[in-house]
Amino acid sequence: MxxxxxxxxxxxxxxxxxxxxxxxxxxxxxxxxxxxxxxxxxxxxxxxxxxSMRAVVNYEVDNQKFWEYTNSLESDEERNEAYKNYPKIDKEIALNISQDERVKAMNYSVASPMYSDGFENVPLGNEEKKAENGGGGAVMMEDGTQFEYKEPNIMIQTNIVPDSIEFVEGTNKIVDGRMYNQDDIDNANKVAVITKELADVNGLSVGDTIKLSSMQANQLPYFENMGITEDMTKLELEIVGIYTTLADVDPNDERFNWMSPYESPKNFILIPGTTIAQFNYAVSKASYDYYVSQGQPDMVGTEPTLENSYNASKVVYLLNDPLEVDAFVEDHKVDLKEYTFLNANNEQFKKLAxxxxxxxxxxxxxxxxxxxxxxxxxxxxxxxxxxxxxxxxxxxxxxxxxxxxxxxxxxxxxxxxxxxxxxxxxxxxxxxxxxxxxxxxxxxxxxxxxxxxxxxxxxxxxxxxxxxxxxxxxxxxxxxxxxxxxxxxxxxxxxxxxxxxxxxxxxxxxxxxxxxxxxxxx
Structure with a gap:
C-alpha cells in the first residue's frame, strides 16, 4: 500500500x-x-x-532648502555671498537627463510677457469688466515723473528643443507652416509660431512678420540714458507656423475678470529659446555697462553673458509611463547639483494615499x-x-x-x-x-x-x-x-x-x- x-x-x-x-x-x-x-x-x-496622472517630472531649484541654508548663516556677508551663487538649473544636466529613453518630451522654457507692435491680441472677453475695475494705472519713475501703465498683451513661450510637451500630447497642433526646428534654435533665428486665433484677428499668415516690444513706447526715454536704444527693445519675427491649441482661459474662474491678455493661451507666441536669450542679452549688457560706468556694478550683479541670459525656473520632462516616474527620479537624482531636485509631486500623492x-x-x-x-x-x-x-x-x-x-x-x-x-x-x-x-x-x-x-x-x-x-x-x-x-x-x-x-x-x-x-x- x-x-x-x-x-x-x-x-x-x-x-x-x-x-x-x-x-x-x-x-x-x-x-x-x-x-x-x-x-x-x-x-x-x-x-x-x-x-491616470500625467507622467511628468520637474527639475527644479530647491528654494526651501536653500533658504534654510542661508538662514543658518551667521553674518550678512556670508548670506550676501550665498545669494550671489543662487542655485540654478544646469542646462547640461537637463539635456543629459532628456536623453533617457523614458522621456517623450522636454520643456526647458522661459516665458516673457511683451507688447504687440502693430497688431492686436486675441480678446479675452473680460475687457469691459476689467475697465470697470480700473485697468492700468500711473507708475512713478525715479525722477518723480509719471506715465500711464499699459499691461503686456502677448506671452512669449520659448524652448531649447523643437518638440514641447503640448505638441507631443496633442494640446497644440500645427495647422499651417511648421514648428521652429533645431537649425532655428542653433542659429537663434528670429522666427515665430503663432495661434490660429491670433492670425485670424490680424489677418496674418505664414511668411508675414510681426513686431514685439519689451516695454511701452513712453517708457523708453527713461532708459535711453543707460544706452538702451529702441532697437534693443524691439523684436521682429517671421511667422513660420500657425497652430491651434485646446488650452484656454476659464470664464468661470474667479480671477477671470482681472486676467491680462497675455494669460490667454490664444495669445502665446512660440519662439526659440536662443532667440530670446540674444534679445535679453543686449539689454542686460547695456544696463550692466551703464552701472559699471557709474561705479555701481552691484546694482546689476555679475556681468551678463549670452549663456546666463536664458535661465529657466524649472525643466519639465514628460515620460512614457506614469509608473516609471519614481524609478526615473531615483536614477537621475545623483546627477544633480546641490539645492536642485527632481519633483514628481510625490509628497502630495503620499498625503492623499x-x-x-x-x-x-x-x-x-x-x-x-x-x-x-x-x-x-x-x-x-x-x-x-x-x-x-x-x-x-x-x-x-x-x-x-x-x-x-x-x-x-x-x-x-x-x-x-x-x-x-x-x-x-x-x-x-x-x-x-x-x-x-x-x-x-x-x-x-x-x-x-x-x-x-x-x-x-x-x-x-x-x-x-x-x-x-x-x-x-x-x-x-x-x-x-x-x-x-x-x-x-x-x-x-x-x-x-x-x-x-x-x-x-x-x-x-x-x-x-x-x-x-x-x-x-x-
Missing amino acids: NFFNRTWRYVTRKLSKSVLLGITFFMIGNLVLIGLGISDAANNAKILTRQ KPLDTLSFFANVIVWIVALNAVVIISLVTALTLKTREFEIGVLLSLGVSKVKVVMQLFMELLIIAVIGFTLAVGSGSLVAGQVGKMVLNFQQSASEEEITSDNNVYYWAGDQNYFTEITQDELLSNYEVSISIWLILEIYILGIGVVFVSIVIPSAMIMRLNPKQILLA
Missing part, C-alpha cells in the same frame, strides 16, 4: 480530527484572503491613480500574524498527533518504508485537509472581503485627523504652468475595490502549502531522528 492510499484512509478514518483541522484552515484562509485582498486593493488603487498605505500595512501585518499563528497551532496539533502515532510510524519504518515517504504521508494528510479548507475559504472570503474592505477603509478615513491640503486653488502664473495632474483623495479612493483575482487565490494556496510544510517539518524532525527500534520501545 503506497503512502497515497495510507494518506486517504487516515484522513477519512479520523474524520473528527480532519473536520477540526479543516475548520482551522478555513478560518485561517478567510483571514488571510481578506488581508491580502485589502492590501492588493490598496496597491491597485494607487497604481490605477498613477496611471496615506489611508491606503496605513490600510495596506495593517493588512500585511495581520496576514503575517495569522500565518505565524497557523504554523504554531498546526505544528502543535501535528506534534500531539504524532505522539499517538509513534507505533504506526515505527512499524512503517521497520517494514522498510523510507523516512521521506513517512513524512510525505504526514504532509499529504494535512495538505488534503488544507486544500479543502482553503477552497471553502475562497468561496466565503470572496463574498465578505469586499464589504470588510469598505468598512475598514471608512473607519480608517474617519479615524484620520490629518487635514489633506491640495494645490488645486493655487494660482500659477501663465508663464510657469503647472503640468502635474491634480487629484483629490476622493478620486484616489474611488479606485479602491477589493476583488479576489486568480493570482490572489494562487497566493492563498501557496501560503497554505508553506504553512503545512513548516508545520510538518518541525514536529517530524523530533521522531525522524530516531531509529525504528527506539520509536517502538519509547
